[in-house]
Amino acid sequence: MSQCDVAIVGGGHNALTAAAYLARAGLTVTVLEQDDHLGGATISAEAFPGTGARLSRYSYLVSLMPQQIRDDLGLTVELRRRRFASYTPRPDTTTGLLIDTHDQAATAASFAGIGATADHAAFEDLYARTGRLAEALWPTFTEPLMTRSQARKRLGEDAVWQEFIERPLGETIETHLADDVVRGVVLTDGLISTYAHAHQEDLQHNICFLYHVVGGGTGAWDVPVGGMGEIAGALEHAARTAGAHLVTGARVLAISGDGEIRYAHRDQEHRLQARLVLCGASPGVLADLTGTTPPPAEGAQVKVNLLLSRLPRLRNPDVAPEAAFGGTFHINETYQQLESAYRAAAQGRVPDPVPAEIYCHSLADPSILPPDLRASGAQTLTVFALQVPHRLIDQHHHEEQRAELQRGVLRSLSSVLDEPIEDVLLRDGHGDLCVETKTTLDLEEAIGMSGGSIFHGPLSWPFAEDDDPMESPAQRWGVSTDHERILLCGAGSRRGGGVSGLGGYHAAQAALEILGQPTSHATLRP
Numbered sequence: 001m002s003q004c005d006v007a008i009v010g011g012g013h014n015a016l017t018a019a020a021y022l023a024r025a026g027l028t029v030t031v032l033e034q035d036d037h038l039g040g041a042t043i044s045a046e047a048f049p050g051t052g053a054r055l056s057r058y059s060y061l062v063s064l065m066p067q068q069i070r071d072d073l074g075l076t077v078e079l080r081r082r083r084f085a086s087y088t089p090r091p092d093t094t095t096g097l098l099i100d101t102h103d104q105a106a107t108a109a110s111f112a113g114i115g116a117t118a119d120h121a122a123f124e125d126l127y128a129r130t131g132r133l134a135e136a137l138w139p140t141f142t143e144p145l146m147t148r149s150q151a152r153k154r155l156g157e158d159a160v161w162q163e164f165i166e167r168p169l170g171e172t173i174e175t176h177l178a179d180d181v182v183r184g185v186v187l188t189d190g191l192i193s194t195y196a197h198a199h200q201e202d203l204q205h206n207i208c209f210l211y212h213v214v215g216g217g218t219g220a221w222d223v224p225v226g227g228m229g230e231i232a233g234a235l236e237h238a239a240r241t242a243g244a245h246l247v248t249g250a251r252v253l254a255i256s257g258d259g260e261i262r263y264a265h266r267d268q269e270h271r272l273q274a275r276l277v278l279c280g281a282s283p284g285v286l287a288d289l290t291g292t293t294p295p296p297a298e299g300a301q302v303k304v305n306l307l308l309s310r311l312p313r314l315r316n317p318d319v320a321p322e323a324a325f326g327g328t329f330h331i332n333e334t335y336q337q338l339e340s341a342y343r344a345a346a347q348g349r350v351p352d353p354v355p356a357e358i359y360c361h362s363l364a365d366p367s368i369l370p371p372d373l374r375a376s377g378a379q380t381l382t383v384f385a386l387q388v389p390h391r392l393i394d395q396h397h398h399e400e401q402r403a404e405l406q407r408g409v410l411r412s413l414s415s416v417l418d419e420p421i422e423d424v425l426l427r428d429g430h431g432d433l434c435v436e437t438k439t440t441l442d443l444e445e446a447i448g449m450s451g452g453s454i455f456h457g458p459l460s461w462p463f464a465e466d467d468d469p470m471e472s473p474a475q476r477w478g479v480s481t482d483h484e485r486i487l488l489c490g491a492g493s494r495r496g497g498g499v500s501g502l503g504g505y506h507a508a509q510a511a512l513e514i515l516g517q518p519t520s521h522a523t524l525r526p
Contacts, residue, residue, distance in 0.1 A: 001271040004028040004245070006511055007261050008489065009252050009289070010280030010448075012040025014496060016235035016246075017504030018278050018489045018511070020073050023242035025508075025517045030272060031239070032250040032263055034448075038236050040280070041447050041454070042499055044229030044368070047305050047436045050429015052370035053380060055305050056228035058438070058447065059454070060359060060382050063215030063222065064500035065231075068142050073238040077230050079222035080364050084327030087319065089416040090114055090181050091332055091353075094315045097181055098323060113318070116179035126176055126186065127213075129160045134214040137462060141214075141495055141502060144476040144509075151463040165461075169206050170198025173335070183335035188357065188386065189213065193454045195300035195389040197342045198335070207459040211497060214462075221328075223364040224499075231499060255279075255289045257483040275515060278507050279481070280490040283457055284450030290483065299440040299452035300345075302354075302385040302405045307426045307434035310377045311360070313418040322363060325381070329358035332412050333386070341387035350392060350405060353412040356385040378426060385409050390440040390451045398441055406437040456492030464494075473513035477506040487511060 006022050008015045011033025023029045037043070041058035048055075062079055069075070089096035098110045111120035136155040140146055146154065152161050163172045169190050177183045187198055189212040190205035198205070213219035224231055240246060250265045261272045279286045284294040311321035332353040341351030362369055362380045369378060385405070393401055414420045426434045440452020450456060464470060464478070474480035478494025479487040489507030490496055496503025511517075 001273055003273045004030045005274065005515065006030075006276050006278060007032065007259070007272050007274035008278045008280060009255065009261070010040065010490060011035070011038040011246065011248065012280050012490060013042040013232050013235055013499060014490045014501060014504035015040075015278070015280030016232065016239045017069065017073070017501035018280070018508045019244040019246070020235060020238040020242050021505065021508035022511060023239060023244040025512055027515065027517065029244040030274070031244060031246045032252055032261065032272075033246070033248045034251040036248050038246060038248060039229060039232030041449070042228045042232045044227035048307050048426075048428040048434040051307060051373065051426065051434065053307050053373060053378075054227050054229070054368045055380055056224070056361060056382070057305065058303070058443070059228050059499050060361065061221040062224055062231070062499045063220065064141070064211065064498040064502060066142050066500070066502070069501045069505055073235070075231075075234045075238065077234050078225040080225055081220060081222055082327050082364055084323055086185060086328040086330060087324035088181050088185055088330035088333065089314075089316065091334065091337070091416065094317065096314075096316045096319060096324070097185065098319050099185075099327070100323070111182075114179070114181055116182050119177050119179045119182045122176045123182055126172075130164065130213040130219065132157065133160060133164060133210070134217050134219055138214050138217040141462060142505065145464045145470070145478050145494065147464050147466045147468070148461070149466050164206060164210060168199045168201065168203060169209055173198065180334040180336050184333045184338055185330065187335055187338055188330060188333045188355075191300070191338065191386045192384070193299045193301045194459070195298065195342070195345065195387060197339055204459060207461055210462070211459070215498070223361060225365045225367060227361070227365075227368050228499065235501070252289055254291070255286070255486065257290070257485065259485045275485070276511050277486045278489040278511065279486060280504070281448055282450040282453070282490065283481075283488065283492040285448050286481065286486070286488070290486070292482065294450065295457055297451035297453045297457040298390045299443065299449065299454055300387060300389040301440065301452075301454070302388050302409060303438045304383040304385070304406060304409050305436040306381040306383065306421070308379050308381060308424045309426050310424055311379050312421055312424050315416065315418045325358065325360040325379070326363055331356045331358065331383075331416055333357060338387065345387050345389055345392060348392065350408055351387050352408065353415060354385045354405075354408045355387055356383050356409055356412055358383050358413070383409055383413060390453075393439055393441045395441060398439070402437055402439050402442070405439060406435065409437070410435070454491070455497040456490055459497065460494045462495045473510040477510040479503070479507045479510050
């Protein structure tokens, strides 16, 4: 049996973040990753053989990674800001709403162009209030958890707190906005991998919305230059150079409450005894490994990667495709369509049309394409469909369902274009169309996301409830489990979702406190 101070199960970006911090503090750290590469969902890959295009296969944008983590670990990844926030066509028309963060007059004209002039000021005011929410809460993401009362006091605006924290998001949207398209633009940020309706009482969509508007204190979502694999690669380098031992092809079989891990590597079984175990895998996977009951987890999305010969033509002659695809392109995501899609899924049906949104990495960062594709005008698209919960997937009919979902997503996309999307799809080296679809079951089977949830389970507020236990470092940092010597360090921890490194950062801070190591950032910088 080998030994170490800290063993980390899983090799995703959060696990690598924790490994880098802990190894820099002088602890012996072993990371066990079952795949043959590190990075988890934060990877780039040639999804279409023979094309040379390196797509961010799973996760694709960055909003919640604090500058502090990048500075502490010496990460040199460039994050590029997009000029356009979003474009949303009004279904069955030639109009659409383009929100240009660099041109307020153009944005106002676009509101007028869809007949929503009255909503423009209210829309701007609503996001000014979320901006104040972000300014108050974002700095706390690198601190131990506040309580609900402390967070409310820190914001200091009871009306804003009520609008976004206490009342269903649908009430706030309906109170301030009238147009169906404009309302949908706001609601969609509460539905990323979150199956919910606008007035849902558990407020899961409010929590999801909050995480989408607080990142960096601005809520902006940035493109990682070179693709998501650059982030994982930088974190792997930071962990290795700090002295962490990173083992790939290591399939963890069991974890005991006293810190012993049993795993298989190169056809042999091994045992590793650690003072602490950090789990970057989902709480559901951890439950399986510890022999306990898995908590609920359900994603609600389909991800489709595309490689195009060029950007498709739009129905709207007044908006250039480069602008429409330069931010988030909303497809059939009006307020009523999102609500209708929820009801369809509740009845066991795939929504038709499928609400979805698109992001074009290659417009902001052409480096992910080889020179010949760049010169030809080729582009990548990532389509992220909403309101498609894991409960709709039957593993016995998965292949047929994936094909059906892919057809539904492409049909939905084509419905807001001036030409079928298939007309601009490239073919890979095998002659197949460059389209790749990942369902929630694909995510569960390929990268261990329980229920296909990109958040590893139901989201939690970025603060503790007033009566939550806060005695231990793990509780204060939001990484505790039922086992004193096992901490969460992935998306399933509080504040751990998204490509942020926060799950790893919080677990590292708690581990350093538990093991009696210094936590001053000055001692951890390169």
